[in-house]
Amino acid sequence: MTSISVLGCGWLGLPLAKHLVTNGFAVKGSVRSEEKIESLEAVSVTPFVLDIDGEIAEQLWGAFLDSDILVIAIPSKNQTGFSALIRVLESSSIKHVVFVSSTSVYADNNGVVTEDIAASESSALFQIESLFYQSSVFTTTVIRFSGLVGYQRNPGLFFQKSGRSVSNPDAAVNMIHQDDCVELITQIIKQEKWNNLFNACADSHPSKREFYTQATQRIGVSTPEFIESDTQTFKIISNEKIKKALGYEFIYPDVMQITYDEC
Incomplete structure (x- = not known):
């Protein structure tokens, strides 16, 4: 049985770990506090308490990294911590890494990215991604997700507090639902798409004005103030490569059709 360790069992990592278990993988998961261990045990994930900002040494991380595959699903930008992790990784049994990154690494180009x-x-x-690609001991696939939405992450709730506005209102949004994130990572693992770089974003790209107006109206929150501008800066993230590589059809291709029921 292929074994997978998921570093960071939070909003994305926990449902991913649960999904991997249901797909027949042996899964270990990390959290940063003892209080969260129960949430992993409840979905048959072997728990570890680890922190990229703490000490990274073989004696602390060795058992967690005793797997075939490592998925890194933490938002940290601690390059020193990741450099230390790579050193430990290179003496572990890990053969492949999936590194969850973000399309925020791209500058706006007023076109398709x-x-x-x-x-x-x-x-x-981007600098952290490069550290992983430089290793000759394991292979790394980087998946760059666009704005994460879905369960417990309703974009309309951001505007419950008054005074929050939206600039560049006619610029396109780039969003992806949690369910698609989970399934895309699962398919990368199942199809062994190693040593790759993928962008991951829903098919549709409505304007901020359309997207946030609908999101706030749905939950009865006042429409945000839109700061008008004569010029718009934007990027439209293409998902063509990942769809073709995996033969994947998005669960939520149209972000305007996403609902945000609690999970």
Whole structure:
């Protein structure tokens, strides 16, 4: 049985770990506090308490990294911590890494962004991605997600507090639902798409004005103030590569059709 360790069992990592278990994998998961251990045990995930910002040494991380595959699903930009993790990884049994990144590594280009577009070299996330690609001991696939929405992450709730506004209202949004994130990572693992770079975003790209107006109206929150501008800066993230590579059809291709029921 293929074994997988999921570093960071939070909003994305926990449902991913649960899904991997249901797909027949042996799964270990990490959290940063003892209080969260129960949530892992409840879905048959072997729990570990680890923190990328703490000490990273073989004696602390060795058992967690005794797996075939590591999925990194934490938002940290601690390059020192990741460098230390890579050193421990290179003496572990891990053969493949899936690193969850973000399309925020791309600057606005007022056009379509594919994986062939260079990321911003000043981006901390891009620099961390590069650290993983440099290793010759394991292979890394980076998946860059756009704005994460779904269960417990309703974009309309951001505007419950008054005074929050939206700039560039006619710029396109790039969003992806949690369910698609989970299934895309699962398919990368199942189909062994190693040593790759993928962008991941829903098919549709409505304007901020359309998206946030609908999101607030649905929950009875006042429509945000839109700061008008003569010029718009934007990017439209292409998902063509990942759809073709995996033969994947998005569960939520149209972000305007996403509902945000609690899970």
